Amino acid sequence: MPENQEKEQPRRRQARGERRIAQLLEAAATVFTSSGYTAASTNAIAREAGVSPGTLYQFFPNKEAIAIELGDRLMHRMRETYGEALAPVDPETSLEEAVGAAVDRFIAFNCDHPVFFALMHGSDVPGRFTEDHEALHATLVSRIEGLLSSFLPDAPPADLTRTSHMCLGLYKAGLELILAHEGTERAAYVEELKSVLIRYLQPLVGDRLGRSPAATATS
Template sequence: MTEDVHLRRVPRQTRGQQRVSKILSAAAELFAEIGYDAATTNAIAARAETSIGSLYQFFPNKDAILEALSNQYKAELAELFSSLSPNPNSSVELMFGQIVDTVAAFYASRPGFQVVFYGSSADDELAEAADVLYQTIIASIDGLIDFYMPGLEPTRRTLSALVSVKAVKSLLPMAVANNGTINPYLITEIKTLVSAYLRTTLHK
């Protein structure tokens, strides 16, 4: 994100925190419904049932709202991945299956995440927000591969993480409908695909 995009005022009281939360939820809904470019701060304020003046107390512009939403998703993803404790008696393939389930559920329950995660090459701010989330997931997968295969050459390990995440990212929209319904058969196919890839590339 550009350096001048920050919260104008950090809410310290519960009421202010709730207002910011409503603004972010409203923004996520609108980004999912009409797209980031079409959403305006006025529309976001109206959806959040707050005045445009109240919105501007916290966010100087729409880019700042996007940054805050991206940071929220990043923190939630980090918490999710930290809860997936590696099991020494398991394998990276089985662990990745759990990750696919976790990411699919996260994706399905947050329509705004879908917009931010996939970004747009035509919008620098949205593309950068997408890259932040993408790199967060890749770093988590890289760490898991390192846990299960500590002797693996770092470049190969990171490449395996990148390809695995890219595959899941490409296929998720096919497995999760716009209304959040998850197709379990397609999720199973994604797991099979990525597990086969990891088995092949990591055990050469």
């Protein structure tokens, strides 16, 4: 066999393997989202993927390994999302614009990948995800602090951290409602979440800038 053909065969096998892994992870995302982690099974994932359980076990030894691989990939994408969504803003950017842009990016990610919420917020997920979730939470709080510092440049660090925790808590509460609805009702809940965050932050921003909340709301 020519040398170039010998090199091509492993590449083809690798490509087929990567496609199969992607197929299995997509099926697992569907099963975890609809059934939850505990109720999900490797048989259900294989059935959703249209393959035999034996084929699944060629790539993953159990459902925990599938969940960890899926979670790692989603965590990477989430880090890309918050890197873009929570960057410090131009001083001329309004609070409404900053909040709206950040919420839209995060909601889009979670709506595109509903399994992320199921894995990261479920009480029955593998222990590995508890550590990942805590690390993600700490990083998000830090990035929110950076975003809010654009509006609250003189805020004491403790106040900024507390406000960031509140913003993230409000977002998570709203996200659960948003993911539970679809269509126009989902869009309405997204707008409600933005309104809650803006109404929470407006008095703080107004106070820090030496302006009244009313003046901030009408500026």
